[in-house]
Amino acid sequence: MNTLLPPPNSSQPVIDPTGRAFYRHGLTLLNDAKVPFLVGGAYALECYTGISRHTKDLDIFVKPGDRDRIIGILVNAGYQADVTYPHWLAKAYYGEYFIDIIFSSGNGICMVDDAWFENACRRDILGVPVLLCPIEEIIWSKSFVLERERYDGADIAHILRVCADRLNWTRLMDRFGAYWRVLLSHLILFGFIYPAERGRIPDWVMHRLLALLADEIRGAPPSERLCQGTLLSREQYLTDVMRWGYEDARLQPTGRMSHENIAHWTAAIDIKD
Structure with missing residues (x-):
């Protein structure tokens, strides 16, 4: 279990009493049922970087096989829920507030598995003891969110600025696997965004990724389009x-x-x- 976190911040994302009560109740229900889950999204980002973001949702990450059990727990407590996208996302609702039940990613790549839990950190969220998504998995999943209307690259840069020395870089690169170019692109941008901080990225990481790029350049492009x-x-x-x-x-x-x-x-x- 990873316990290395920046010092805790006194602030958490601002939320009104109704939403706070819903989220606290949901987290407590899942804890009492001893169903494994992780907290991510704005709450995890605040814990890792100190950046607070007001949202009307709480992101929890679960293994695919636990999705229906979690939905059942929340429905039995009187909340509405549905499987919004069968390949990665379900939701539970209470008025304008909702809990995102995430078990993969929109592109199907970042499926939640045992390693998410083995490398999680403990922290209280809204006064409830929970596990946070590991830094490596947060970077991995956010790296692929490059929409026109939503770009998570700034979150990655902020996480790297604060947490680079805490990262398991080997594990992070293993997560990207064949998609190492995506990781390299974010690391190159980090050095552009923070010229004085680029030393936070270990030299061996950049050398290894650039060696992969050099090997790729020397080879012939793939024939498939x-x-x-x-x-x-x-x-x-x-x-x-x-x-x-x-x-x-x-x-x-x-x-x-x-x-x-x-x-x-x-x-x-x-x-x-």
């Missing part, structure tokens, strides 16, 4: 797969999503124009 942009945005690369003939990297067997998953995820896009 694959678009991995869909792993970064569910909307911005639809033209590539729908009109330009690229294969969707989310789709099985390359990715973890089915045609039905992708269709459902795409249909939910808020078309503003």
Whole structure:
């Protein structure tokens, strides 16, 4: 169990009494039922960086096999709940407030597994003792959120600025695996954002990732026309797969999503124009 955290901050995201009571009750119910879960989102970000963000949701991360049990616990307590997206997300509601029950990621890559729990940190959230998502998994999952309307790169830069010396860099690189270019891109941006802080990234990490890049440059490009942009945005690369003939990297067997998953995820896009 990882217990290395920055010193605790006295502030937590501002929330009114109704939302606070709902979240405290939900967390207490899950603790009492001894069902494993982790707290992420704005509450974890505040614990790791001190940045408070007012939200009307609480993110909990669970293993896929525990999803329905958690939904049942919250429904039995009188809350509404549904499986919003079968490949990664369920929700429980109380008025305008909701608990996101996350068991993977929108692109299907960052599935919650035992390692999330083995490397979690303990902390009180809203006065309830919980486990926080590990820093490595937060960086991993946020690195792929590069939508036009939501970009999590700033969160990653802030986490690295505060927590770089606490990271298990080997484990983080293992999480990215074949998607190491995504990690490298965020680390390069970190050095641009914070020139005086770039030494926080270990030299050996940059050398290893740049060596992978050099090897890739020396090799021939793959012959298959694959678009991995869909792993970064569910909307911005639809033209590539729908009109330009690229294969969707989310789709099985390359990715973890089915045609039905992708269709459902795409249909939910808020078309503003």
